[in-house]
Amino acid sequence: MSVDWAEVYRATFLELVRFLHRKVWDEERARDLAQETFARALGQEPDNPRAWLFRVASNLAHDEARLVVRRKRHLTLLRTEAEQAEADAPTPAAEMEAQERTERLRLALERLSERDREVLLLWDAGMSYPEIALETGLSAGAVGTTLARARRRLVEAHLALEEKHAARG
Amino acid sequence: MQHVDEGLLHAWLDGERAALGPARAEEVRRHLDGCAECRTRLGEARDLRDRADALLRGGSPVGAEIPPFESLAGRVPARRSRTRMLAWAASLVLALGAGWLARGAPDPGEPSARAAAAPRPAPSPAVPSAPAVSAPAGTAVVVPAPAPAVDAATARRAGPRPLPQVAARGDAPPPAAADLAAMEATPVPPPPPPPAAAPPPVAESRAPAPAEAPAAAPPGAAEGDRSGQAARRAERVAARAPSAAGADSAELPAPNYGGTLALEGLVVSGTPTLEEVLGGAVGPDADGWFSVRPEAARRLLGREPLRVRGLPLISVQAGRWEGRAAVRVRQRLEGGGLLSLVQVPDGAKEGGESGDSAVVPDAWDEAPTDHVRLIRQVGAIVVTGSAPLTADSLAALLERLR
Numbered sequence: 001m002s003v004d005w006a007e008v009y010r011a012t013f014l015e016l017v018r019f020l021h022r023k024v025w026d027e028e029r030a031r032d033l034a035q036e037t038f039a040r041a042l043g044q045e046p047d048n049p050r051a052w053l054f055r056v057a058s059n060l061a062h063d064e065a066r067l068v069v070r071r072k073r074h075l076t077l078l079r080t081e082a083e084q085a086e087a088d089a090p091t092p093a094a095e096m097e098a099q100e101r102t103e104r105l106r107l108a109l110e111r112l113s114e115r116d117r118e119v120l121l122l123w124d125a126g127m128s129y130p131e132i133a134l135e136t137g138l139s140a141g142a143v144g145t146t147l148a149r150a151r152r153r154l155v156e157a158h159l160a161l162e163e164k165h166a167a168r169g
Numbered sequence: 170m171q172h173v174d175e176g177l178l179h180a181w182l183d184g185e186r187a188a189l190g191p192a193r194a195e196e197v198r199r200h201l202d203g204c205a206e207c208r209t210r211l212g213e214a215r216d217l218r219d220r221a222d223a224l225l226r227g228g229s230p231v232g233a234e235i236p237p238f239e240s241l242a243g244r245v246p247a248r249r250s251r252t253r254m255l256a257w258a259a260s261l262v263l264a265l266g267a268g269w270l271a272r273g274a275p276d277p278g279e280p281s282a283r284a285a286a287a288p289r290p291a292p293s294p295a296v297p298s299a300p301a302v303s304a305p306a307g308t309a310v311v312v313p314a315p316a317p318a319v320d321a322a323t324a325r326r327a328g329p330r331p332l333p334q335v336a337a338r339g340d341a342p343p344p345a346a347a348d349l350a351a352m353e354a355t356p357v358p359p360p361p362p363p364p365a366a367a368p369p370p371v372a373e374s375r376a377p378a379p380a381e382a383p384a385a386a387p388p389g390a391a392e393g394d395r396s397g398q399a400a401r402r403a404e405r406v407a408a409r410a411p412s413a414a415g416a417d418s419a420e421l422p423a424p425n426y427g428g429t430l431a432l433e434g435l436v437v438s439g440t441p442t443l444e445e446v447l448g449g450a451v452g453p454d455a456d457g458w459f460s461v462r463p464e465a466a467r468r469l470l471g472r473e474p475l476r477v478r479g480l481p482l483i484s485v486q487a488g489r490w491e492g493r494a495a496v497r498v499r500q501r502l503e504g505g506g507l508l509s510l511v512q513v514p515d516g517a518k519e520g521g522e523s524g525d526s527a528v529v530p531d532a533w534d535e536a537p538t539d540h541v542r543l544i545r546q547v548g549a550i551v552v553t554g555s556a557p558l559t560a561d562s563l564a565a566l567l568e569r570l571r
Contacts, residue, residue: 105228129188145176151221
């Protein structure tokens with residue numbers, strides 16, 4: 001049976017964006033990569049479309065991270081973001097708070113091992129244990145253990161960052 | 170059973186009982202019913218999970234907007250927006266420009282020609298006459314041309330003195346063959362010592378057809394004209410991009426041959442079939458092409474394989490492209506980029522439309538993933554490029570090949 005990509009797109013796009021956002025930390029870029037992922041999917045007939053999408057997205061994000069040279073596009077994005085921010089700006093304080101929250105999450109995730117982080121993000125993106133096992137090569141039984149460890153480390157790392165922030169602030 | 174381990178608790182919480190299997194799930198349920206300690210741990214695990222989920226959600230807000238699915242239709246997956254290395258792009262433009270300019274330069278005829286001219290300064294009146302095809306200086310044009318061409322380095326070194334093509338006409342390879350002669354030598358031998366005196370330029374010394382175009386103008390005849398400027402520009406290009414400019418000289422990397430060819434050393438009349446060409450070749454590579462000697466590619470095409478002057482050659486290959494025997498010339502772009510020219514024999518039915526194509530004649534996977542990959546059809550030639558710069562920039566460069 002052929003894959004109904006339009007349906008998968010509607011059901012999965014935002015999850016994919018969120019998943020990618022935790023990897024590239026730029027919503028526009030995450031959206032771009034999510035679209036890129038789906039563009040690559042068209043014409044493909046994977047057995048598990050969701051798993052296929054997340055695998056491709058993960059690879060794209062990984063490639064993205066390897067880029068050393070900053071892109072001009074990013075500068076464009078920043079400019080666009082600035083313009084957008086003027087248009088529908090939340091209060092400066094709220095915006096700053098959101099940015100700090102995002103930054104702390106980014107730093108906390110960085111303190112996880114790559115595997116722990118991947119399992120955590122795949123789970124959060126809505127993938128099941130068997131799907132995560134398939135993607136990461138873990139046994140299904142090990143997914144729970146890995147996820148438990150990843151959650152604990154994330155919470156602990158985040159707590160430490162908050163304390164550091166409070167002490168400084 | 171023993172206490173439920175943390176992984177199982179999380180799986181239980183996450184509703185992954187199916188992953189546990191019914192027997193195991195039932196075991197866990199019974200244990201939790203009877204074990205207060207594990208129920209406490211289950212509560213702790215729930216707190217941990219909820220906090221982690223909250224952190225993930227709260228720290229990574231993304232808008233709820235979903236672009237229309239139809240918007241994907243206009244998106245070519247390979248075109249990923251990447252902007253980098255403008256200097257690199259500029260150097261490629263220059264290299265391509267040098268390639269064009271070099272087309273109008275005198276043919277080296279034989280390796281000694283380079284050496285003969287090398288000691289001379291190469292001032293502005295290095296005046297290869299402009300080719301009949303008109304194009305703005307600095308524009309790369311890759312079209313089937315009867316005229317052989319020389320690399321930018323040769324143009325730079327040639328100086329005002331025309332090359333001793335009379336010597337090349339008899340027992341040396343014809344000018345058209347001389348172009349790829351450097352590729353066939355592995356490793357490239359040093360050029361023989363320069364002759365004591367190169368023959369003066371006389372009309373009779375011009376190479377016969379198909380080497381008619383690169384006729385040399387008398388020294389100093391066109392000082393300051395466009396060709397003179399072109400030659401100067403080629404010289405600057407060569408100076409700026411030595412790796413590219415030296416492509417045909419001693420810096421040429423060893424060509425990548427897959428094996429010997431059945432045709433090698435045979436005198437064959439007419440155009441050989443692909444099967445004949447491939448008779449002794451080893452291959453194919455990952456994307457179905459066989460590395461062949463330039464001579465085999467030449468016979469298959471019935472003409473000189475086209476390439477961009479000034480870019481290092483990686484391989485000359487034969488294979489099938491859209492059901493036709495074809496030759497693929499691969500060249501290295503600076504920054505690790507790759508340029509491929511897929512060409513079919515003249516007169517073969519043209520296939521496909523201009524512009525982007527969904528068919529990929531190249532092993533895209535070989536290209537670094539941060540490279541933009543594009544494909545263009547230029548006449549009967551399919552040009553593909555992968556390079557670390559924006560799709561737009563690469564498109565512009567490929568566009569110039571038209």
